[in-house]
Amino acid sequence: MLASGAGSILGAILESGLTVETVVVDRPCPAVALAEQAGVPAVEIVERESYGPAFDRVAYTHRVVDALKRQRVDVVAMAGFGTILAAPIFDRYAGRILNTHPALLPAFKGWHAVRDALDYGVKVTGTTVHVATEEVDAGPILAQEAVAVLDDDTEDSLHERIKAVERRLYPAAIRAFLDSLPTSATKGTTP
Numbered sequence: 001m002l003a004s005g006a007g008s009i010l011g012a013i014l015e016s017g018l019t020v021e022t023v024v025v026d027r028p029c030p031a032v033a034l035a036e037q038a039g040v041p042a043v044e045i046v047e048r049e050s051y052g053p054a055f056d057r058v059a060y061t062h063r064v065v066d067a068l069k070r071q072r073v074d075v076v077a078m079a080g081f082g083t084i085l086a087a088p089i090f091d092r093y094a095g096r097i098l099n100t101h102p103a104l105l106p107a108f109k110g111w112h113a114v115r116d117a118l119d120y121g122v123k124v125t126g127t128t129v130h131v132a133t134e135e136v137d138a139g140p141i142l143a144q145e146a147v148a149v150l151d152d153d154t155e156d157s158l159h160e161r162i163k164a165v166e167r168r169l170y171p172a173a174i175r176a177f178l179d180s181l182p183t184s185a186t187k188g189t190t191p
């Protein structure tokens with residue numbers, strides 16, 4: 001798993017009974033303690049050396065791939081991971097990286113999907129589970145579910161209702177994806 005942020009999606013995946021061999025985060029965050037408490041065998045902080053223009057995204061991506069390669073990882077599930085990754089991870093795990101996004105793709109791509117949907121004034125938004133590709137929020141869609149926008153919603157209240165759906169939909173979609181893989185690839189499979 002690649003996680004950061006509050007880690008509630010990671011928590012839902014851990015509770016769902018899916019086998020998680022490793023959790024990699026890009027900064028100290030609650031996901032670390034959650035993973036450790038759940039007994040995930042390998043929990044690693046691959047910290048960014050820079051947030052400015054000097055940030056070497058390809059080199060950083062190689063460090064993340066190296067952390068995953070140290071464990072037996074067949075499928076990578078992203079949940080709020082805070083760094084956009086470059087080609088090396090999409091080459092190494094082609095078609096086997098999943099992501100959950102808090103909007104109905106292809107609408108409202110990007111980091112501020114919930115705020116953007118609210119600002120646009122849509123009455124319905126939702127969540128999308130998709131295969132992640134190098135192009136952000138653009139890969140094949142595996143599952144979607146709608147969430148109504150309420151008149152008095154704030155970004156936080158709407159995001160929380162979307163995340164409640166994500167915590168149910170994402171583990172189920174990961175399980176269905178794993179079940180769809182050839183048996184040889186799913187032996188001991190790990191999100």
Ligand code: GRF
Nearest residue numbers: 005006007008009080100102
């Ligand atoms: C989720 O809404 C996910 O779709 C987005 O970041 C949020 C992560 O939530 N990319 P949490 O930090 O796991 O609670």
